[in-house]
Structure formats: C-alpha cells, structure tokens
C-alpha cells in the first residue's frame with residue numbers, strides 16, 4: 343500500500359514562540375478518507391500549512407506519495423490540492439477567472455483549463471455564477487469555489503480545512519456525496535472538521551490532535567466499537583417527581599427538568615431496560631433522542647484524558 | 654512538459670497583472686497621464702516660455718524626456734507594489750505559493766506586469782507630449798534600452814517594497830518619501846549645471862539622474878554623463894535587485910509563516 347502522507351516528528355514553533363506542533367508522526371494511506379479532529383488551536387491548520395508549504399516547519403520530515411517535500415518540491419506540489427480554512431482568493435475577480443488562473447499556475451494548457459473549470463464549477467453548482475465577482479458569492483459558495491479551484495489540476499491528494507463550515511445542511515450532504523465520489527475514484531482525501539457527524543459519515547480513519555500532539559490515531563470502526571456508552575434524553579408526558587433517580591449496573595436515570603429524563607446505558611445493556619424501569623414507575627415516554635453524537639462524547643472524553651477538556 | 658508548464662504559469666501571472674491594471678484603469682492609467690499632461694502645460698508651456706533655454710534646448714523639449722521617465726518609474730514601481738501587496742493582503746498570494754511555480758517565474762511575472770504598466774503609461778505620455786514638443790529621437794536603441802531597464806529596476810524595487818509592507822501605509826511611504834524626491838532632484842526639471850559644485854556632486858549619487866539623462870540623450874542627443882556607464886549601472890542594479898527578490902522569496906519573508 344502506498345502511503346500518501348507520511349510525517350515524522352513534525353514540529354512547528356511560530357516566530358511568536360507558540361509551539362503549534364510538538365512532534366507529530368502520522369501516516370495516511372493512498373485512497374484513504376481521513377479526518378483530522380481537534381479543538382480550536384490544536385494545530386490542524388498548522389499541519390495542513392506545512393504540507394502545502396505555506397508554513398515552514400521547524401522540525402521533522404514530510405513525504406507525499408513517498409517523495410520528500412524538500413527534494414521533490416515540484417512533484418509533491420503537483421500532487422496536492424488544498425482547500426484552506428480562510429478565504430484566500432482575490433475578491434475582485436470573477437469566479438471562472440480565479441479557477442482558470444489556478445489552472446494556469448499548474449501549467450494546464452488553455453483548452454484543458456477551460457474544460458476542467460467548466461467540469462468542476464458545474465459539479466459544485468457554481469456554473470451559473472461563473473461571471474460573478476467572487477466577493478458577491480455567499481459564504482457557502484465561496485467555500486465551494488475553493489474546492490473547485492483545488493481540483494482543477496486533479497491532484498491525487500485533496501486536503502480540506504473545514505470545508506463545510508458555514509455550509510447549510512442540504513448542501514453539506516451534497517458536498518459529502520461529492521467528496522465520497524471523488525474519493526471512490528481514487529483521490530486520497532484528508533479533512534479537518536468540527537462536525538463529528540461529518541467524520542463519522544465520511545472517513546475511514548481518523549486522528550485526534552490536541553495541543554500539538556496526536557492523542558488518537560485509529561480507524562473509525564474501531565473507535566466507534568470502543569464506545570458502548572449511550573446517553574438519551576426521554577421526554578415524559580406528566581410532571582416528574584422531584585427526586586427521581588435510578589441507578590443499577592449499566593443503567594443510570596436522572597431527572598433533567600420537570601418533563602425530561604437523561605438515561606445513560608452502558609455495558610451491553612440497551613435502551614429497552616431504561617424504558618422497562620420507567621414503565622414500572624408509571625412514567626409514560628412521549629419521545630426520545632440521542633443526547634449527543636457518540637463520537638462527540640468520545641472526543642470529549644479523550645480530550646479530558648489528555649488533560650485539556652473543559653469538562 | 655516542465656518547461657512548458659513554467660511558460661504557461663508565467664503567462665498566467667502576466668495576463669492577470671495586465672488585466673488588473675486595465676480593469677482599474679481609472680486608478681492606474683488615467684491619473685499619471687493627467688498629472689504629466691498638466692506638467693507639460695504648466696511647466697513646459699506657460700512657465701517654460703519665460704525660462705527660455707535649459708541645457709541648450711527649449712525648456713519644453715528639455716523636460717519632456719524627464720517627465721516620460723517619471724511616468725515610467727512611478728507606474729512600474731507602484732503597479733508591482735500595490736498588486737503584490739494586495740495579493741498578500743487578500744491572501745490570494747497563497748495560490749501562487751502553493752502551486753509548483755519556481756520563484757523566479759513568480760517574480761518575472763509580476764515584474765513584467767509592472768513593466769507593462771510603466772511602458773503603457775510612458776507610451777501614452779509620449780504621445781501626449783508630441784502635441785507640445787518635437788522629439789528628434791537621436792537613438793532608438795538607447796532610448797528603448799534605458800526605458801526597459803529603468804522600468805525593470807523599479808518593478809523589482811516595488812516588489813521588495815511589497816514583500817516588506819505590512820499595511821497600506823507601507824505601500825506609499827517609499828514612493829512618497831524616497832522615489833518622488835529622487836525623481837524631482839534627478840534632473841527632470843533642470844540641468845545640474847545650474848547647481849553649485851557640491852550639489853552637482855550630490856546629484857551624481859542619485860541613480861535616477863543617470864536614467865533620466867541617458868533617456869534624454871537617446872532622444873535629444875546630448876547628456877551630462879557617460880551613457881555606457883549609466884547602462885552598466887542599470888544592469889548591475891537590476892541584477893542585484895533580482896537576486897535580492899529571489900532571496901526574499903526563498904526565505905518566504907512576509908509570505909510564509
């Protein structure tokens with residue numbers, strides 16, 4: 343299996359003295375769909391910045407498809423497409439011009455550039471906006487334009503720094519489909535996100551980074567298996583007793599407010615046991631929902647273990 | 654493939670630069686043409702007719718070459734400094750830095766863009782000047798050569814300015830406090846023979862003095878200086894500045910963190 347990204351002992355200390363990465367080692371396989379998670383300021387964008395050469399590392403090595411970025415700068419840049427977290431295109435230019443200019447920077451002959459620009463602007467739903475000045479696009483459109491721009495030279499590796507921030511739900515789903523499609527046609531994708539659902543839906547492997555260190559690097563499947571704690575909120579029909587509380591192995595019930603109960607189920611038991619208990623108490627359930635994304639819980643508990651979680 | 658890629662990237666940058674100053678022509682082309690036309694009218698025509706001769710020529714004929722050079726210098730410089738700085742400011746420079754383009758191609762693209770504007774404005778100003786003066790054009794090659802090199806040198810200067818600039822003030826400081834005085838004191842409006850010996854000496858330390866004089870020589874055929882020496886100096890300046898720009902780009906000064 344070819345390794346798309348291989349970094350070892352990656353370090354970055356900014357001129358301001360901030361140590362953003364403290365010896366990050368990571369391998370991402372070709373063809374993978376990889377999520378890099380972590381709280382604000384963890385070092386995700388710094389990591390991506392180093393891959394794209396916008397940030398100069400202060401230690402460690404980077405290889406892209408097996409090539410050292412220092413000695414094979416041209417080829418490694420050609421292999422890479424980056425969608426940055428912050429908007430970084432000229433506000434005064436038209437959408438199509440921005441994408442065409444990018445194609446030129448990557449050496450695409452004009453005919454091919456025109457073809458690719460049309461292809462990706464259409465795929466990202468921006469074809470009608472091609473003659474609009476980029477400053478007049480909505481936030482979500484700007485993000486999609488940056489994806490089209492990153493794809494115009496058809497890189498083998500696409501890196502997206504929070505691609506769906508500020509994108510509405512419907513569009514986010516269509517963006518997911520789009521990314522899955524590109525991935526299944528062979529492009530390795532790495533993304534950072536704060537929407538854990540996104541990582542769960544899209545990614546095969548993940549790493550969690552916190553304060554410049556990798557604190558978890560595993561497959562999404564394994565990660566979800568490790569999770570056997572589920573929390574639910576149950577809405578009840580009638581007012582609850584003031585002192586409702588129930589504890590037994592694998593099940594904790596606790597009153598949240600006058601009309602809702604939190605049920606935490608673990609150790610192989612399921613929600614039926616909670617409903618049975620409540621039934622015995624004569625409490626009727628109207629509706630039920632997951633308290634939080636499971637991944638979110640895991641994420642928070644990992645951060646807590648690593649000593650940073652606010653909880 | 655690789656050579657061709659560099660050429661395509663270079664063309665892309667140049668076209669983008671030219672499109673930029675054409676798009677905002679009312680900020681980039683019109684003001685210098687109006688200002689310099691006013692110089693022609695006021696200094697050349699109105700005041701000049703009272704002055705009589707300067708350096709053996711009608712005052713109008715004397716100042717026209719200097720004013721054309723002034724347009725070339727200011728516009729080459731300001732095109733590169735404002736374009737590159739605004740790309741830094743909007744972060745669109747990242748598009749270039751992430752792409753597989755060698756630094757010298759990036760630099761050449763911006764510099765040729767700056768020269769394009771400098772030469773464009775210079776050309777328009779020259780056309781306007783023909784209403785006021787007859788330019789004999791003593792040597793085409795010297796005239797064109799010195800304009801090209803001057804434009805190159807100041808485009809490179811503008812690039813260095815943009816690399817170090819952190820805000821819009823930094824973009825106008827050098828043009829206002831260094832470039833303009835050097836141009837005005839560089840023998841655009843007077844022959845340095847009018848100056849006391851000490852100030853003549855000081856004037857000879859001003860590189861723009863040599864550029865203006867060489868250009869005037871190319872058009873009128875007389876000069877206070879040795880033309881070969883002026884060209885040697887221009888080539889040296891261009892080489893030094895080009896080297897400095899490449900060094901700054903390689904270090905990532907002001908553009909990579």
Ligand SMILES: Nc1ncnc2c1ncn2[C@@H]1O[C@H](COP(=O)(O)OP(=O)(O)OP(=O)(O)O)[C@@H](O)[C@H]1O
Pocket residue numbers: 356357358360361362380381382383384385386387388389427910
């Ligand atoms: N150019 C810079 N100069 C100095 N410090 C920086 C710079 N960029 C980032 N940092 C610092 O480095 C640390 C990591 O920042 P980074 O942008 O990599 O975090 P992140 O994981 O992308 O966060 P977010 O989720 O908020 O985007 C932070 O403490 C940040 O303040």
Ligand SMILES: [Mg+2]
Pocket residue numbers: 386387388427503
């Ligand atoms: Mg970030």
